Amino acid sequence: MKRTETRDALVDKGRRRLLTTALGGAALGGSSVLIAKAAMAQDSGASSLIPKSMLSQGKPILSPPYGLPSEFEEDVIRRPTDLTPTAESSWSFTPLQDLHGTITPNGLFFERHHAGVPTIDPDSHRLLVHGLVDRPLVFTMNDLTRFPAVTRIHFLECSGNSLTEFTKPAATVQTSHGLLSCVEWTGVPLATLLQEVGVKPEGKWVLAEGADGAAMTRSHPIEKAMDDALIAFAQNGERLRPEQGYPVRLLLPGFEGNMSIKWLRRIKIGDQPFMTREETSKYTDLMPDGHSRQFTYTMQAKSVITSPAAGGMIEGGPGPVQISGIAWSGEGRIQKVDVSVDGGRSWRTASLDEPVLPKALTRFRLPWVWDGSPTIIASRAVDETGYVQPKREALIAERGTNYVYHYNAIAPWKIAENGEVTNVYAAGA
DSSP: OOTTOOHHHHHHHHHHHHHHHHTTSOOOOSHHHHHHHHHHHHHHTOGGGSOGGGSSOOOOSSSSSSOOOOGGGTTOOOEEOSSOSOSSSEEEEOOGGGOOSSOOOGGGOOEEESSOOOOOOTTTOEEEEEESBSSOEEEEHHHHHHSOOEEEEEEEEOTTTTGGGGTSOOSSHHHHHOSEEEEEEEEEEHHHHHHHHOBOTTOOEEEEEESSTTOOEEEEEHHHHHHTOEEEEEETTEEOOGGGTTTOEEEOTTBOGGGSOSSEEEEEEESSOOOOGGGTTSSOEEOTTSOEEOOOOBOOOEEEEEESOTTOBOTTSSEEEEEEEEEEOTTSOEEEEEEESSTTSSOEEOEEOSOOOTTSOEEEEEEEEEOSOOEEEEEEEEETTOOBOOOHHHHHHHHOSSOOSOOOOOOOEEEOTTSBEEETTSTTO
16 A cells, blocks of 8 residues: 555545455445345355354343353453552552443452452441531441432542553553543532531541551541532442442542542541541652652543553554543543644644543544554643643653652553554553
């Protein structure tokens, strides 16, 4: 194929290649060829065109009682990190490259645990709300589910998502960006519980504690609690999975994931931050001058192309390709996403799938005709505050490489002549 062929010619060749394959290599001279080919297949009783699935009875209902993916999707799974010495204080990644739309299936939601996943009987679980309140109360799960509930769609992103990209970039989009998921959450607004106990005027901070072996604790301002914080007991229409905090967790939309405490057992109201281990020695940002940034809650605007993406291939050679990816911001809605197919020399505005929700994943798409030449593709998100996703060089210039959390730079993928897609910054790319 000559590289000087027009966009229309490339598109036409791509379509003709697909049709030729479907018809067993027939030359496509027009619609009459299609009709003739189909008639020949019918007349000859071409058994090779009849799938095996049509020759036998299928499985009955409830096979199994809780539905599972097809056996042919067995590679679509969470994958563990290789950066931790134990599997109990560790994490696993969502396979972003295999997902469509914006909702993450519950079985593929990323994991981050500090002392493994506890087994908690919901009938014996209790949530204590105390501190600077008028009426300290203990709630059972039955109590919580009797309050008026709400359902909202929000992403959850670990503050360490993409941490490898500061110094040792990852080889696949799953391991570079997979500490990110988005689901439909159902629960009781935290503000509802705080109204029940009556927060004293001096109560300005909220401490949340989990019932896991690490007793994970974080504090956040009372303003967030009164805004959109949820006491969540369900996701995607079913009760929370154990690894997501069953039977109940805190959800702080747009904030770094570790603050949305799982297996929630205690909420305490105080007049200042509680300065727990997880917000002093951990989850602070070391700056180049030796100082540390603390309480950097919000996950800033970010995007990544998930198809084609690092670790994958463009199958079938040159021709039409739909570039697709996700964008999100802890500050609210995504306003637009730009995509470059020439290494950042020029940018085109991608289309956004509706609805575009605040603090939720937004799917973007851009049609592209690849001519087979090596190139670099990338996406750049802009949120409703006007914040623009930065380049990696600009982010590192500001924060240095001792910074671990809140990496949100543009992710460029290199496409080789054979269709292989790699992370531009990864070793060997």
